[in-house]
Structure formats: C-alpha cells, structure tokens
Amino acid sequence: MIALVTVVVAATLALASPQAVTPPPVSAIVVPTQRSTADSILEARTTEVAKGLRCPICQGLSIQDSPSEISQQMRALVKEQLRAGKSPDDVRAYFVSKYSEWILLAPEAKGFNLVAYFAPALLFLGGLGTIALVVRRWTAAGESAGESAVAQGAVAADAGQSTQPD
Amino acid sequence: MNWRRAALAAAAAAPVIALLAWGMTRDPKEIVSPLPGRNAPEFALGVFAPGEPPLARKVGDTIALASMRGKIVVFNFWASWCLECRVEHKDLSFVAQQNASKSVQFVGVLYNDVPSAGLEWIGKMGGQAYPSVLDQGARTAIDYGLYGVPETFVIDASGRVAYKHTGPIPAALLQAKIDSLLAAPAVQSPAVQSPASR
Numbered sequence: 001m002i003a004l005v006t007v008v009v010a011a012t013l014a015l016a017s018p019q020a021v022t023p024p025p026v027s028a029i030v031v032p033t034q035r036s037t038a039d040s041i042l043e044a045r046t047t048e049v050a051k052g053l054r055c056p057i058c059q060g061l062s063i064q065d066s067p068s069e070i071s072q073q074m075r076a077l078v079k080e081q082l083r084a085g086k087s088p089d090d091v092r093a094y095f096v097s098k099y100s101e102w103i104l105l106a107p108e109a110k111g112f113n114l115v116a117y118f119a120p121a122l123l124f125l126g127g128l129g130t131i132a133l134v135v136r137r138w139t140a141a142g143e144s145a146g147e148s149a150v151a152q153g154a155v156a157a158d159a160g161q162s163t164q165p166d
Numbered sequence: 167m168n169w170r171r172a173a174l175a176a177a178a179a180a181p182v183i184a185l186l187a188w189g190m191t192r193d194p195k196e197i198v199s200p201l202p203g204r205n206a207p208e209f210a211l212g213v214f215a216p217g218e219p220p221l222a223r224k225v226g227d228t229i230a231l232a233s234m235r236g237k238i239v240v241f242n243f244w245a246s247w248c249l250e251c252r253v254e255h256k257d258l259s260f261v262a263q264q265n266a267s268k269s270v271q272f273v274g275v276l277y278n279d280v281p282s283a284g285l286e287w288i289g290k291m292g293g294q295a296y297p298s299v300l301d302q303g304a305r306t307a308i309d310y311g312l313y314g315v316p317e318t319f320v321i322d323a324s325g326r327v328a329y330k331h332t333g334p335i336p337a338a339l340l341q342a343k344i345d346s347l348l349a350a351p352a353v354q355s356p357a358v359q360s361p362a363s364r
Contacts, residue, residue: 056197056312056313056314057313057314069278069304070278070304070307070308070312070313073278073303073304073305073308074308076303077303077305077308096200097200098200098201098207098308098309098310098311099197099199099200099311099313100197100198100199100200100311102197102198
C-alpha cells in the first residue's frame, strides 16, 4: 500500500514538475492560431457560398442545410475551390455552368429576374394604396351619410316644430 | 352588380392565375442541363467492374475521356440502391453489345455507392456488358451536373455532350442517338434534354 502511494505521489510530482511538461515554443503556439483563424475564415466563406446553392435532391434546401451525401460532397468541393484561391463568384459560376441558374437559391439580380426582386415591393405598395383608397372612400361615404342624416334630422325637427299647435 | 369593378378585379387577377396555372404544368424536379452542346467535362476514373468481353477492361485500369477521342462515349451514372437503374440495365448492356464492333464506348459510373454493393448488384442483374468506374467524392457527377440516377450522357467523337437523358433510357432511343452520331458526327446538332421521367 505504501509502495502504491509512493508511486502515485512520484507520478504526480513528475507530471507537475516543469521538466515533465516542456512548454511549447512560441512558434508552435502562433502557427496553430494562425491556421485556425485561416480555417475559420475559409469555413465562414464556404458556409456563405453553400447557403446560396440548392441541394439537387431536396425541396428548397441549400447544400449547407441539407444532410444528403451529394450536398456534403458539393460543400466539400466549394471549400476546396475556395481554398485553391477561387472567389465565391467563381465557385457559384462553376455550379451554374454545371446545373444552370437553377442551382442558385436566389436568382441573380439581372434581366427578367429583377421581377422577383421588385414585384413583392411593388405589389405591397399597390396593396397599401388600394387599402388607403378604399378606406378614404368609406370614410367619405360615412361622413356624407352622417351629414345627410343630420340634415334630414334638422329638416324633420323643423317640420315638427312647424306642425306643433301653438 | 358593378360591371366596371368586376372587370377591373378580373383583369388584376388574370395574370396571377395565369402564372399559377403555368407553374402547375412545370415539374419542379426537372432541370434543363446546360451541358448538351458543350465540351464534356474530362474524367479519368478507375475501373472496379470489368464488364464482359469484348468490351471488358481490367479492374484498376483508368478510363479517361481524353483517351476516347474519335469514339462515341455513352456515359451512364448508376447505383445499386437505384430502382430505376434496374429498368434500363438490360437495355444498356444490349445496346453496348450491339455496338461492340463500332466506334462506341460504354462506361458505367457508380454514384455514391460502394464497389462491393455495385459488384453484387451486377451479379444479381446477370452481368454488365461494359466496364464501370468509381467516382470518389462524386466529383465527376458534380462536374456533369448530376442530380440523381440514372442519368446518361452521350458524348460525340469530338468530346462534346450531344445528349443527356434523365431516368431510364430506352434501348431504341439510345440506339437512335448513337446511329445519328455515327452517321454525321461532325454536323450533329446539340440535342436537348428529354423530359425528366421522375
């Protein structure tokens, strides 16, 4: 028992001693940090591109969100191309050249595609205008009806006064 | 009834209804491939299933598109888990055998599958007349804009995609495409993608 305790204490001291745990050189600390920063930037750029590319076998999912094998393979390819120095636009252009513009979850803002960008805002404004117009008409109709009712009431009151016996 | 208002409402609703009606006629899964008419993406893939004589290739050989210039290449993506691949399998092997003496090369590509499953499937299906290759990481599949299996590409003698077929390809259609390319390989006009069968 005493021997076991001695061994444990010796092992603990050995692990705790400065000689046992040699501090890594400064370069060894800096390089992984730089690498992890570069990796996280690459990962963020990959995610940004992958979010805009459609999963070919899903309904309305991006290759970033889809767990399917082909989506993961496409995402890996996106990462590889970005790592090789291609820009996000280059990577998107590659996928468009293979799958057509269908592969983009959001159509490019040019030509007929502009309808998709502006139509919702125009329809919203048109709807607001229509509502405003209808409300204004209703209000005007209500006011004129009220005025005419008041006027009719006044006429009736006058008539009543004139028919009352003195 | 206020006919003027009714006409205005109908005129406003008509384009929306027309757009929705047009949308109902479209298959959301149908993708018009941009590849027909363009140079086929290059590939160099290793054989895992040898095929049968006279079209057999050794396991481990590399089949490269660049080495098949001057030949018509039928490039078919398949998988052992794909039910529709069963439908076209015999047709493909039959057409490959029919054209064995001509300048036509059939290549099968295993898509997102493991070779052992592919070999077992070939055995169960009674063999495959032509060799099949492995596409690690589906890089070639993505290069060809694949979104499912089976898909078949017919590449002309100059290395251009002449035709893409989605779904099981009938033997008569495939033979007609091959014949038209053999008859006039230099003047063949780009074919359009057939309607998706899925």
